[in-house]
């Protein structure tokens with residue numbers, strides 16, 4: 100959340116900064132701003148709304164200057180408005196951008212007011228700005244002032260600070276929110292995600308927790324949490340995907356839905372041989388970690404949590420180990436029981452999800468046998484700090500509502516099921532059947548995408564609806580949950596999912612002609628049970644939309660529209676039934692005219708708790 104970009108260069112940087120913000124806009128889009136130092140003075144432009152508003156303002160009144168910082172905001176403290184937009188200034192000297200939450204901002208604010216500082220925003224961020232200004236008086240240089248400042252901050256920050264009187268330098272600090280330094284020729288950069296800087300460099304160093312760095316055109320000096328100079332490895336980025344391009348598609352989300360066959364193919368490449376999933380898919384020495392596992396604890400948020408919920412069925416049904424799944428923000432603040440030989444699995448598209456990261460750190464302290472992350476972002480905090488990493492090869496996901504990351508996560512979890520099952524009695528025939536299924540997923544997803552036209556028609560029915568129910572059983576229950584989440588996220592229709600056996604325990608009371616009920620019905624051993632649940636809805640005048648296996652023997656009639664889904668085996672069924680639900684939410688959102696890629700109040704890469 101919140102996008103940060105900074106630059107120290109000889110050329111004017113405002114355009115580079117704004118292009119960086121555009122690439123980070125999925126992280127927050129309620130306001131945006133830029134500040135540059137020009138001939139010893141700070142010039143700042145901020146706008147409420149998307150980066151385009153800022154960009155138009157800068158077209159009308161360009162800002163010159165070689166050192167600058169920029170930010171796209173997802174408000175946590177203070178409403179979205181121009182006065183709360185970053186960068187924040189202190190006394191016209193210091194400018195600051197910040198990602199995170201300063202938890203002791205009230206106390207610091209009172210102290211700074213006592214020193215005579217006047218606050219011009221409602222943000223927590225502004226305390227950083229005045230505190231640096233104050234500390235600078237004693238510290239004498241910007242680096243020391245920022246080091247003194249961060250010692251007083253409680254909470255999370257990725258922050259970049261510039262001083263108009265010292266125009267050749269920016270100082271950056273990280274604790275809890277990611278920052279990456281980009282190395283150019285005679286110019287250097289910083290951003291909250293390397294994607295922002297791909298047009299100007301491919302050489303990056305990720306800051307570690309507690310690092311403070313001083314960045315000039317020629318030098319980058321990094322200091323660790325103790326203040327000692329430290330080197331962070333500079334790596335060439337392997338990111339090949341240019342996130343800036345929607346191609347022929349109207350929205351990133353649609354593009355990403357259609358990219359799923361390729362994303363899954365890339366993710367499978369080199370990881371299956373001889374009917375087996377290679378342990379190396381989970382990183383070096385993975386076999387050593389995996390062979391003793393008897394229990395799996397999965398931690399995730401949002402869509403990733405739904406992927407974890409599906410995996411619980413697989414790990415317990417097929418891999419022969421017990422499994423719990425928990426929302427990260429719950430796990431991290433309660434006392435949980437550690438089972439012997441437990442593996443902690445985190446799932447996060449960005450690898451920077453604040454709650455998931457904190458839960459993983461807690462689990463390490465608790466003594467989990469090993470930690471594994473399933474992640475789409477190489478070099479992210481979760482990848483760096485976990486014992487094992489399963490790298491998804493989904494490519495950058497820009498649409499805020501996750502699509503391809505979800506199905507690729509499911510692929511990773513299915514592979515994990517075999518890798519753990521192998522040491523817990525899974526037969527080689529079973530493993531071969533799962534790997535065979537994995538290899539045929541891309542083609543089957545392609546077939547499922549062929550339902551698009553049928554779903555466009557269906558979507559019309561939802562345009563005037565306020566609510567919807569999603570039903571599934573077994574490992575399709577999490578798929579129903581994910582379908583409901585997609586619909587709420589981008590169409591703002593209130594949607595809930597139930598395990599269909601739960602209907603009669605309450606939700607049936609909601610059924611009437613205004614409550615569409617969406618059912619996912621693959622042909623599995625729960626089909627007859629599901630059919631009974633469908634009858635329960637029908638008997639109460641509900642209108643149903645059933646995504647059913649071609650062999651499941653559902654027929655469309657006045658109360659039910661049936662969409663036939665290509666036949667697929669039980670291993671891949673959750674992935675395949677996800678596709679029509681993604682398309683449904685997309686087309687409903689189109690009809691409703693919502694902002695599909697950047698739905699209201701949301702942002703991607705949830706780096707604040």
Ligand code: HGA
Pocket residue numbers: 100101127172173174175176177183197198199200201222223224706707
């Ligand atoms: N707390 C700051 C920054 C918010 C943020 O990091 N969002 O992701 C603010 O509200 O401006």
